[in-house]
Amino acid sequence: MVEPPAAPVTVDGEPTGGLPYSHSERRLPSTEREFMSHSLRYLANCSLLFTELPLLQRPAAARSAGFGAVEFWWPFEDPVPGDAAVDAFVSAVGDAGVRLVGLNFFAGDLAGPDAGVLSIPARSQQFRDNIDVTVGIGERLGASGFNALYGVRVDGVPEQEQDELALTNIVDAARAAAGIGATVFIEPVSGPKPYPLRTAADAATVVDRARAAGAGNVGILFDIYHLASNGDDVDRAIAAYADRVAHVQIADAPGRGEPGTGKLDLDGYLARLERAGYAGWVGLEYKPTVPTVDSLAWLPRERRAGAEANGAGAEANGTGAEASGTGAEASGAGPAGGGAGQAGGRAGSSREGSAP
Numbered sequence: 001m002v003e004p005p006a007a008p009v010t011v012d013g014e015p016t017g018g019l020p021y022s023h024s025e026r027r028l029p030s031t032e033r034e035f036m037s038h039s040l041r042y043l044a045n046c047s048l049l050f051t052e053l054p055l056l057q058r059p060a061a062a063r064s065a066g067f068g069a070v071e072f073w074w075p076f077e078d079p080v081p082g083d084a085a086v087d088a089f090v091s092a093v094g095d096a097g098v099r100l101v102g103l104n105f106f107a108g109d110l111a112g113p114d115a116g117v118l119s120i121p122a123r124s125q126q127f128r129d130n131i132d133v134t135v136g137i138g139e140r141l142g143a144s145g146f147n148a149l150y151g152v153r154v155d156g157v158p159e160q161e162q163d164e165l166a167l168t169n170i171v172d173a174a175r176a177a178a179g180i181g182a183t184v185f186i187e188p189v190s191g192p193k194p195y196p197l198r199t200a201a202d203a204a205t206v207v208d209r210a211r212a213a214g215a216g217n218v219g220i221l222f223d224i225y226h227l228a229s230n231g232d233d234v235d236r237a238i239a240a241y242a243d244r245v246a247h248v249q250i251a252d253a254p255g256r257g258e259p260g261t262g263k264l265d266l267d268g269y270l271a272r273l274e275r276a277g278y279a280g281w282v283g284l285e286y287k288p289t290v291p292t293v294d295s296l297a298w299l300p301r302e303r304r305a306g307a308e309a310n311g312a313g314a315e316a317n318g319t320g321a322e323a324s325g326t327g328a329e330a331s332g333a334g335p336a337g338g339g340a341g342q343a344g345g346r347a348g349s350s351r352e353g354s355a356p
Contacts, residue, residue, distance in 0.1 A: 219246025
């Protein structure tokens with residue numbers, strides 16, 4: 001008996017052209033794609049997603065894939081890039097019609113030994129020079145948060161001295177961010193580098209010190225992959241620190257791939273964060289195990305647009321920190337780009353080689 005031909009495979013209602021599902025599509029039942037137990041908004045981290053393309057083409061690729069919002073690590077080689085490089089980046093995001101929700105401050109060479117510079121005396125001035133540039137880019141593109149990677153421990157400098165320097169720099173960055181209604185994120189990170197913030201409790205200690213110093217707009221970047229990889233109890237961390245969480249990022253573990261490639265209950269963690277009061281964005285900061293578009297098969301296209309239940313969100317036009325990517329482009333205000341520094345335009349450089 002001849003078997004009838006199989007029905008064409010579709011993803012998001014579109015034919016795949018005969019291509020098989022991605023790894024995540026095969027591992028997740030279709031019911032999981034149709035139903036999630038939370039309503040949090042997703043955005044694309046364009047420093048890890050769409051790396052098949054040059055950096056300045058990634059915002060448009062994210063938009064084509066259905067996303068209304070993106071985030072980036074620091075996208076330049078230098079802490080103070082030239083105006084032309086900054087303008088090219090701003091145009092790439094604005095012309096794509098996506099909102100830049102989050103941007104990292106300059107963090108050194110992430111592909112090498114660095115994981116931030118703000119706590120390192122010999123590198124502190126790089127961070128301070130970068131504050132106005134980063135906030136200026138954020139002002140032009142409607143960013144609501146900036147990630148301040150803490151920096152590794154260095155020989156010959158007492159830890160207390162590094163921590164006091166970090167506090168000063170975080171507070172100053174938060175004051176600048178407050179001027180556009182934005183928040184500074186403090187992130188625990190996994191990996192072999194001597195990075196001192198490993199757990200949610202570590203980050204909360206820094207956040208509490210900054211708030212006590214008058215910087216009320218400092219919060220935890222709750223990266224579920226990093227916390228789980230470090231052995232932190234994610235559920236306990238949610239229960240203890242949800243009120244301090246300002247941003248969330250996800251990847252599966254082990255491996256840091258897309259959801260479904262590891263063992264983490266990402267949907268469950270996100271649902272518990274939402275029930276605990278978190279209502280912000282979820283950044284997809286994973287390393288795709290297949291082409292980026294295929295790696296998104298687990299996420300229905302309608303969940304990528306970033307619209308909130310009340311109709312507001314990434315697609316809403318506005319002003320200030322809530323401005324859409326397209327509306328903010330017209331504004332040349334703010335110190336973005338400065339006038340100093342080399343004309344750095346090497347966007348997508350070795351800074352993106354690997355995450356800290």
